[in-house]
Amino acid sequence: MIGFLTLLKREIVRFLKDALDTIVPPTVGVILFMLIFGLALGARLGEVDGVPYIQFVMPGLILISVIRNSFMNPAYSLFQSRWEGNIADFLVSPLSHTQIALAIILGGVLRGLIVGALVLCAALFLTDLPFAQPVLLFIYALAVSVGFAGLGCIVGLWTKGWEGVNTVNTFVLDPLVMLGGVFYSLEMVRGVPIIEPLTALNPLTYITEGFRQTVLGGSEAQMLTGLGLTLALGAICVGAALVLFRVGYHLKA
Amino acid sequence: MSTPAISIEHLRKCYGDLVAVDDLTLQIERGEFFGLLGPNGAGKTTTINTVVGLVKPTSGHIFVHGLDALRDYRRVHRLIGIAHQEIILDGQFLNAREILLYQAGYFGIPPRRAKPRADELLERFGLWEKRSARVRELSGGQKRRLLLAKALMHDPEILILDEPTAGADVELRLQLWEMLQSFHRQGKTILLTTHYLEEAERLCERVVILHEGRLRALGAPAELRRSHHRERLEDVFLELVRGEQE
Numbered sequence: 001m002i003g004f005l006t007l008l009k010r011e012i013v014r015f016l017k018d019a020l021d022t023i024v025p026p027t028v029g030v031i032l033f034m035l036i037f038g039l040a041l042g043a044r045l046g047e048v049d050g051v052p053y054i055q056f057v058m059p060g061l062i063l064i065s066v067i068r069n070s071f072m073n074p075a076y077s078l079f080q081s082r083w084e085g086n087i088a089d090f091l092v093s094p095l096s097h098t099q100i101a102l103a104i105i106l107g108g109v110l111r112g113l114i115v116g117a118l119v120l121c122a123a124l125f126l127t128d129l130p131f132a133q134p135v136l137l138f139i140y141a142l143a144v145s146v147g148f149a150g151l152g153c154i155v156g157l158w159t160k161g162w163e164g165v166n167t168v169n170t171f172v173l174d175p176l177v178m179l180g181g182v183f184y185s186l187e188m189v190r191g192v193p194i195i196e197p198l199t200a201l202n203p204l205t206y207i208t209e210g211f212r213q214t215v216l217g218g219s220e221a222q223m224l225t226g227l228g229l230t231l232a233l234g235a236i237c238v239g240a241a242l243v244l245f246r247v248g249y250h251l252k253a
Numbered sequence: 254m255s256t257p258a259i260s261i262e263h264l265r266k267c268y269g270d271l272v273a274v275d276d277l278t279l280q281i282e283r284g285e286f287f288g289l290l291g292p293n294g295a296g297k298t299t300t301i302n303t304v305v306g307l308v309k310p311t312s313g314h315i316f317v318h319g320l321d322a323l324r325d326y327r328r329v330h331r332l333i334g335i336a337h338q339e340i341i342l343d344g345q346f347l348n349a350r351e352i353l354l355y356q357a358g359y360f361g362i363p364p365r366r367a368k369p370r371a372d373e374l375l376e377r378f379g380l381w382e383k384r385s386a387r388v389r390e391l392s393g394g395q396k397r398r399l400l401l402a403k404a405l406m407h408d409p410e411i412l413i414l415d416e417p418t419a420g421a422d423v424e425l426r427l428q429l430w431e432m433l434q435s436f437h438r439q440g441k442t443i444l445l446t447t448h449y450l451e452e453a454e455r456l457c458e459r460v461v462i463l464h465e466g467r468l469r470a471l472g473a474p475a476e477l478r479r480s481h482h483r484e485r486l487e488d489v490f491l492e493l494v495r496g497e498q499e
Contacts, residue, residue, distance in 0.1 A: 003359050013346065014346060092305045092330055092335055093356075094361060095327075253309070
């Protein structure tokens with residue numbers, strides 16, 4: 001257990017010592033989204049699904065923060081350790097492959113939740129949020145962060161260069177997030193070519209909608225559908241990351 | 254009779270068409286100072302990286318203190334400390350002392366035991382003044398010593414050193430030799446790869462000479478000189494590696 005906790009501590013210290021690069025910019029970035037989409041444009045958009053647009057958009061923006069930061073931390077940390085060679089420190093220690101993978105994933109989860117919490121605090125300065133299902137909300141955020149930290153772990157193992165992480169971020173994560181119902185509901189884009197089918201096919205649409213319901217209140221069925229999808233995503237990504245560690249994918253020659 | 258410190262049985266490692274290690278079988282006894290010699294690309298680093306689990310063997314088996322290095326890797330890793338040829342130090346955000354403390358943590362050593370051990374090694378390796386320095390602030394020699402201190406943090410039974418004196422000046426090389434001999438006097442096993450045959454002859458009780466992944470000679474340096482009718486180990490090495498005959 002000491003070995004696992006030491007590696008987890010390393011992962012946490014890594015992003016906390018570099019908070020000006022790892023915590024502050026993503027938080028500020030999402031706050032800017034809040035100001036622009038929530039305050040500036042939101043006032044002109046009126047109500048969406050029966051709530052002011054600023055309230056509608058906030059849960060999605062919190063979720064974006066959790067997703068991005070949970071993904072980035074393991075992806076960069078793992079690739080950096082591979083790049084610099086110090087991954088060998090963990091691999092020649094008595095830590096099991098599962099312990100190494102879980103410590104790296106958990107580091108990502110904590111960064112995702114920390115940035116998510118900071119963004120949530122900022123959101124409370126701009127609007128009221130009812131927090132309809134606080135326990136489910138936390139479980140939801142935790143499950144999302146675990147899933148995307150698992151994905152980050154897979155990308156950190158897969159990539160052969162720094163650009164690999166950015167490529168996944170730009171061509172996979174950004175489209176998923178932007179077309180995932182953060183800024184609009186599926187109902188708002190009914191009949192809009194390209195956007196409607198892409199949004200309807202995107203699993204993040206249902207995850208975002210479910211998360212929104214835990215914050216704003218609403219359909220329990222949507223909450224549970226989204227949570228189910230999140231848990232499935234988490235199980236697949238974390239399971240795949242554990243398997244890749246076990247077989248030594250891009251870790252052992 | 255105790256099992257060997259390291260037993261390598263018919264080890265073969267291929268990278269595509271390249272055979273890096275070819276049917277290597279050897280035993281290193283407990284408490285032995287053993288040298289792994291060979292030119293670049295002979296398979297030395299591949300062999301030791303296979304022992305510590307950084308390289309997956311294509312075929313063959315490795316046992317450490319009788320434990321299967323693949324199946325029992327966690328127990329095997331507790332027995333081994335390794336200093337790699339490249340200077341690999343997690344120095345992006347950790348200082349010299351923290352590097353040692355984290356290393357101890359990975360091996361399950363609690364902080365109350367790790368701190369005095371780290372301080373003892375920092376003193377012993379002449380790094381106490383540099384304990385708060387980042388890796389980039391250390392000289393090449395200090396980095397080499399820190400690597401060795403890191404390998405010793407968990408007080409391993411077996412120390413594996415891949416070219417530990419590469420690039421070291423004469424003074425540092427003598428210091429490192431003295432440290433290794435002191436470690437050996439404690440009854441620990443040392444497996445050393447080196448390009449310096451003088452180093453191998455001075456430190457190692459037995460050496461193996463590898464060439465193109467195959468074992469070409471095995472024995473005590475003096476015994477190899479005698480059996481090959483050469484005055485210097487270097488000549489034996491060249492004969493085996495180049496196939497030179499007088």
